[in-house]
Amino acid sequence: MSTCQPYRTRLCTIPRLLQHSLVFLSYLALSLALTWPLAKAPAQCLPLGAEPAATVPLLNLWTIWWNVDRLGHGYRDYWQAPIYHPADDVFAFSEPQPAVGWFALPLWHLLPTPASVYNVLLWLFLTLNGWFSFVVLRRCRLAWHVAAVGGAFVVMLPMVRLQLGVFQLVSLWGVAATVWALLEFQRVPNWRRALLVGIAFAVTYLLCCYHGLFLSVLLLGAAPWLFGRRLWQSRFWAPAALAVCTAGLLVAPVVTTQLRVSKER
Numbered sequence: 001m002s003t004c005q006p007y008r009t010r011l012c013t014i015p016r017l018l019q020h021s022l023v024f025l026s027y028l029a030l031s032l033a034l035t036w037p038l039a040k041a042p043a044q045c046l047p048l049g050a051e052p053a054a055t056v057p058l059l060n061l062w063t064i065w066w067n068v069d070r071l072g073h074g075y076r077d078y079w080q081a082p083i084y085h086p087a088d089d090v091f092a093f094s095e096p097q098p099a100v101g102w103f104a105l106p107l108w109h110l111l112p113t114p115a116s117v118y119n120v121l122l123w124l125f126l127t128l129n130g131w132f133s134f135v136v137l138r139r140c141r142l143a144w145h146v147a148a149v150g151g152a153f154v155v156m157l158p159m160v161r162l163q164l165g166v167f168q169l170v171s172l173w174g175v176a177a178t179v180w181a182l183l184e185f186q187r188v189p190n191w192r193r194a195l196l197v198g199i200a201f202a203v204t205y206l207l208c209c210y211h212g213l214f215l216s217v218l219l220l221g222a223a224p225w226l227f228g229r230r231l232w233q234s235r236f237w238a239p240a241a242l243a244v245c246t247a248g249l250l251v252a253p254v255v256t257t258q259l260r261v262s263k264e265r
Contacts, residue, residue: 020131023148027130030155031123035164042119043112049164060167061118063094067101068108079257092261095168096254099206122164125171130155132176139183174204175215182219185243186226194239198246205251209258212251 032039038047046057070078078098081091100121107117134151138144154172163169178200185193205212223231230236 019144020134023134023144023151024127024131026148027127027134027151027155028123030130030152031126034126034156034161035119035122038119043116046115046118047122047164049166050162051165054165057118057165057167059094060097061114063097064100064104064118064121064167065114066091067096067098068104071101071105079261089257089261092258095209097168097207098254099174099203100167100171118167122167122170125173126155126160128173129157129160129170129176132173132180136176136180136183139180168208169210171207171211174200174207175211178204178215178219182226185239186230189230189236189239191239191242194243195246197243198248199250201243201247202250205247206254209254 035047038045046054046061048054048057051057066081070076075098078096079089079091081094084090084093103121103124104117107120108114111117111120130151133154134147137147137150142150154176157172160170160172178197181193181197181200185197201212201215204215227236
């Protein structure tokens with residue numbers, strides 16, 4: 001009996017892995033279709049969305065380059081971007097998107113042009129929007145095909161399609177990942193899941209400060225509904241504090257600079 005158990009366990013995980021892989025690939029195909037004909041010339045073109053000119057997409061392309069460049073230098077002089085001379089710490093005036101650099105760095109050395117890096121990241125983030133939403137819906141015990149349709153709707157959100165030229169607003173997947181991590185933590189509030197919540201929220205903020213700020217406000221209001229009786233359990237608060245501290249430590253370098261520069265200016 002004990003020798004058969006691992007084999008049965010592996011067999012049970014294969015359909016789930018296949019299911020998630022098929023859903024992910026379906027969302028990728030949907031992302032390519034929604035941005036068509038961008039896939040015909042990804043190395044030369046940038047999506048505009050509802051933007052009347054390419055100013056904002058080009059700014060975001062430059063932001064991706066700056067993050068890749070500074071990541072390669074250990075983030076030295078990260079806030080001293082070559083804009084708004086002669087002011088100091090001028091990158092704090094912009095949407096920094098440091099987490100995008102983590103995804104862009106390997107692509108920067110593999111793909112032929114900066115535009116192709118931008119477009120591959122766009123397709124990846126649209127796909128992750130749907131996939132993490134699918135994971136959240138499955139965690140809420142919806143049937144897999146219902147969850148798959150729900151994830152597809154998130155990929156096709158009109159707000160996101162209109163904002164394809166504003167790259168940072170596309171990355172809703174950080175919000176969905178944070179919601180999923182919170183649902184897992186609500187079920188079993190242990191240290192590992194607390195770390196996961198903190199990391200997911202930090203990634204959300206570091207992908208898009210707007211999403212991180214709005215999500216923090218929503219979570220403050222949703223906490224009593226989400227955790228309910230657990231708020232009165234003493235063993236809940238230690239891992240909850242770890243989640244908050246993890247998120248705070250990861251976003252602190254960005255937030256403190258943004259607050260300091262905004263006060264100085």
